[in-house]
Amino acid sequence: MTNVVIIGGGPGGYEAALVGRQLGGEVTLVERRGLGGSAVLTDVVPSKTLIAAAEVMSRLRSAEEVGLRLGDGGARLADTVRVDLGAVHRRIRDLARAQSDDIRGRLEAEGVRVIDGTGALAGTGEVVASTVDGEQRLPADVILVATGAHPRELPAARPDGERIFTWTQIYDLDTVPDHLIVVGSGVTGAEFASAYQALGVPVTLVSSREQVLPGQDDDAAAVVQEVFQASGMTVLNRARAVSAARRGDEVVVRLVDGREVVGSHCLMAVGAIPNTAGIGLEEAGVALTAGGYLSVDRVSRTSARGVYAAGDCTGVFPLASVAAMQGRIAMWHALGDSVAPLDLLTVSSTVFTAPEIATVGVSQHQVDAGEVRALAVRLPLRSNARAKMQAVEDGFVKVFCLPTTGIVVGGVVVAPSASELIHPLSVAVRNKLTVDQLTASFTVYPSLSGSVAEAARRLHGHSTAQLH
Numbered sequence: 357m358t359n360v361v362i363i364g365g366g367p368g369g370y371e372a373a374l375v376g377r378q379l380g381g382e383v384t385l386v387e388r389r390g391l392g393g394s395a396v397l398t399d400v401v402p403s404k405t406l407i408a409a410a411e412v413m414s415r416l417r418s419a420e421e422v423g424l425r426l427g428d429g430g431a432r433l434a435d436t437v438r439v440d441l442g443a444v445h446r447r448i449r450d451l452a453r454a455q456s457d458d459i460r461g462r463l464e465a466e467g468v469r470v471i472d473g474t475g476a477l478a479g480t481g482e483v484v485a486s487t488v489d490g491e492q493r494l495p496a497d498v499i500l501v502a503t504g505a506h507p508r509e510l511p512a513a514r515p516d517g518e519r520i521f522t523w524t525q526i527y528d529l530d531t532v533p534d535h536l537i538v539v540g541s542g543v544t545g546a547e548f549a550s551a552y553q554a555l556g557v558p559v560t561l562v563s564s565r566e567q568v569l570p571g572q573d574d575d576a577a578a579v580v581q582e583v584f585q586a587s588g589m590t591v592l593n594r595a596r597a598v599s600a601a602r603r604g605d606e607v608v609v610r611l612v613d614g615r616e617v618v619g620s621h622c623l624m625a626v627g628a629i630p631n632t633a634g635i636g637l638e639e640a641g642v643a644l645t646a647g648g649y650l651s652v653d654r655v656s657r658t659s660a661r662g663v664y665a666a667g668d669c670t671g672v673f674p675l676a677s678v679a680a681m682q683g684r685i686a687m688w689h690a691l692g693d694s695v696a697p698l699d700l701l702t703v704s705s706t707v708f709t710a711p712e713i714a715t716v717g718v719s720q721h722q723v724d725a726g727e728v729r730a731l732a733v734r735l736p737l738r739s740n741a742r743a744k745m746q747a748v749e750d751g752f753v754k755v756f757c758l759p760t761t762g763i764v765v766g767g768v769v770v771a772p773s774a775s776e777l778i779h780p781l782s783v784a785v786r787n788k789l790t791v792d793q794l795t796a797s798f799t800v801y802p803s804l805s806g807s808v809a810e811a812a813r814r815l816h817g818h819s820t821a822q823l824h
Contacts, residue, residue, distance in 0.1 A: 366393020368666030372683030545625035654697035717766030
């Protein structure tokens with residue numbers, strides 16, 4: 357029997373635990389905060405639940421565009437709805453706890469031993485679990501480190517959980533902010549800014565870059581920024597925050613150029629730091645990057661024999677789906693099952709702003725930089741019949757394919773339901789389908805997915821020139 361010890365109960369840890377048991381391992385999982393990790397307790401599940409409430413408000417605001425009004429013809433439908441932020445956040449916390457409990461129940465039902473405590477390596481063959489009842493020493497043939505990450509804090513902008521928040525603290529806020537300042541325009545900052553703006557909160561988004569969402573497709577980020585500004589959000593580009601401090605009932609964010617932004621509350625979304633300090637990694641011979649991430653190969657191995665790693669602590673791709681796959685791959689490899697190395701070009705991801713941005717495979721940046729020779733076509737959604745019916749005006753579908761062969765190598769979808777629409781492109785990239793094969797399957801008319809097929813259809817027969 358192989359003893360497997362997993363440190364961390366997020367997606368990378370609990371999915372690995374299930375595979376480890378499936379393959380006959382004796383699995384112990386050590387988790388200090390609650391099963392599900394940040395993804396369930398403070399990140400993915402909570403933020404997307406908040407976004408779900410914001411989406412309802414957005415639909416109410418668009419009611420008049422499709423001909424829906426109150427019976428007396430008076431106030432706009434959206435103006436009759438009051439946001440009870442305390443109730444929204446209580447629902448978020450309840451859902452997170454329920455999901456965490458479900459994960460514990462599944463693990464225990466499968467025979468995984470769960471220890472509530474903090475795990476640390478004692479060499480490469482043992483883990484020490486510190487619990488309220490003392491230390492437990494756990495012999496391990498295989499160790500998986502899946503300890504996640506925590507919000508980065510600026511020295512001059514320390515969160516207090518009352519007016520200045522990280523994304524793990526903001527769900528304790530019970531009153532609607534008079535004016536929320538969001539510092540950081542990456543995925544986390546943009547998602548929160550989008551959600552609170554939709555809930556009717558005046559938002560100022562402080563972005564240090566030329567436009568929001570650096571690292572995303574430039575065309576997609578431009579659409580999102582335009583929508584943000586059209587909704588009334590103030591977006592400050594090329595504006596780097598150096599401090600945030602309370603001044604009575606206000607928060608003052610000072611920018612590097614001396615300007616001050618004043619609001620009632622502030623969310624700091626300035627990156628994450630891996631949870632790798634003080635758990636015996638370097639002493640066990642596990643190599644870390646300059647940023648403190650664990651170095652792993654494509655089957656999740658670290659530099660130390662028998663020690664694997666998964667999730668945000670590896671810095672590979674901060675997605676719950678990637679963490680889960682890294683954890684499964686680690687167990688498949690460690691316990692001798694067939695395994696395919698992690699292929700990041702097949703990963704589909706979504707930014708849950710309004711509209712959403714979903715991507716898979718090759719990016720526009722790679723094509724423009726000459727790293728990949730590919731053709732592309734971009735099809736605006738405003739020409740789609742279903743989009744017109746739903747009063748959707750912003751967004752597009754972009755498909756990349758290889759010249760000559762027409763094999764689909766990437767795609768971008770900007771739409772209210774981009775997280776759902778990216779799936780056919782993800783299947784195409786994973787299975788190396790051609791644009792002709794993608795379009796040979798029927799789509800429903802009218803449907804937003806029809807634009808995916810139409811974009812692919814426009815690539816048929818073109819092999820020498822870039823399309824637009």
